[in-house]
Amino acid sequence: MTNMQKLLRPFYDRATLTVAKDLLGTYLVHDVAGERRIGRIVEVEAYLGSHDRASHSSKGRTARNAVMFGPPGHAYVYLIYGMYCCMNVVTEAQDHGAAVLVRALAPVANIPLRTQGPGLLCKAMQIDRRLNGHDLTGDTLFIAMPADRPAVRIAARPRIGVAYAGEWAEKPLRFYIQDDPFVSRK
DNA sequence: TGCCGGATCCTG
DNA sequence: AGGATCCGGCAA
Numbered sequence: 001m002t003n004m005q006k007l008l009r010p011f012y013d014r015a016t017l018t019v020a021k022d023l024l025g026t027y028l029v030h031d032v033a034g035e036r037r038i039g040r041i042v043e044v045e046a047y048l049g050s051h052d053r054a055s056h057s058s059k060g061r062t063a064r065n066a067v068m069f070g071p072p073g074h075a076y077v078y079l080i081y082g083m084y085c086c087m088n089v090v091t092e093a094q095d096h097g098a099a100v101l102v103r104a105l106a107p108v109a110n111i112p113l114r115t116q117g118p119g120l121l122c123k124a125m126q127i128d129r130r131l132n133g134h135d136l137t138g139d140t141l142f143i144a145m146p147a148d149r150p151a152v153r154i155a156a157r158p159r160i161g162v163a164y165a166g167e168w169a170e171k172p173l174r175f176y177i178q179d180d181p182f183v184s185r186k
Numbered sequence: 187t188g189c190c191g192g193a194t195c196c197t198g
Numbered sequence: 199a200g201g202a203t204c205c206g207g208c209a210a
Binding site: 080160 | 191193
C-alpha cells in the first residue's frame, strides 16, 4: 500500500474552506473485519457554521448535530431520508458548528460498492451512525495524506440538495476534483 | 404525542 | 417525476 500520513487534530482545526479543499485527494480509511477499505476523496461540501442556513448547525445545538459543536477531527454521521448515512468531518474550534461533508470517493482498496454520492460512499465504506462522534485521529477510521498525492484542479459549485437555504444555497461551497470520473454530479 | 421534512438514491 | 423509509425537531 502506498505510504500515507494520518491527518491529525491541527489539520481539522482550521478554516472550513481550507480543510474542505485540502481534503480533496486524501484517503478515507476504514478498517472493518480485518480488511482495510480505502477511498480517495474527490468531492466535498463545506458547511461553515451556525450562520450558514444550509448547515444542520444553523438552528443551534440539538441531539442530532451535537457532534458538529464538539472538537474538530471527529466524524459527524447522520441518517438521511430514513435509509442512507452521510459522513462529515468536524472543523474549526469547539462550538463553531462547522463541518465538511464527504460526497464522493474514488475506490482505492477493498471497495465493494459504488462511492459516487454521500449515501453510497457510507454504504461502501461501512460507515453508519455507530461512528457518529468517532475520533478521526484514531486507528480504525481516519483520513490520511498519501505521499504521492498529485496536484489537483479544484472546481467550486453550489451545494446539492439545499434549496431551502435561500441565498446560502447558491454559494459555491461544493468542491470537487475537476474531470474526476467519480464525482457524483457535474 | 403527532406530524412533517429532509446535506439521497433508484426506478419508471 | 415519484416513492422508499426513519427519525429528529417542533407545534400542540
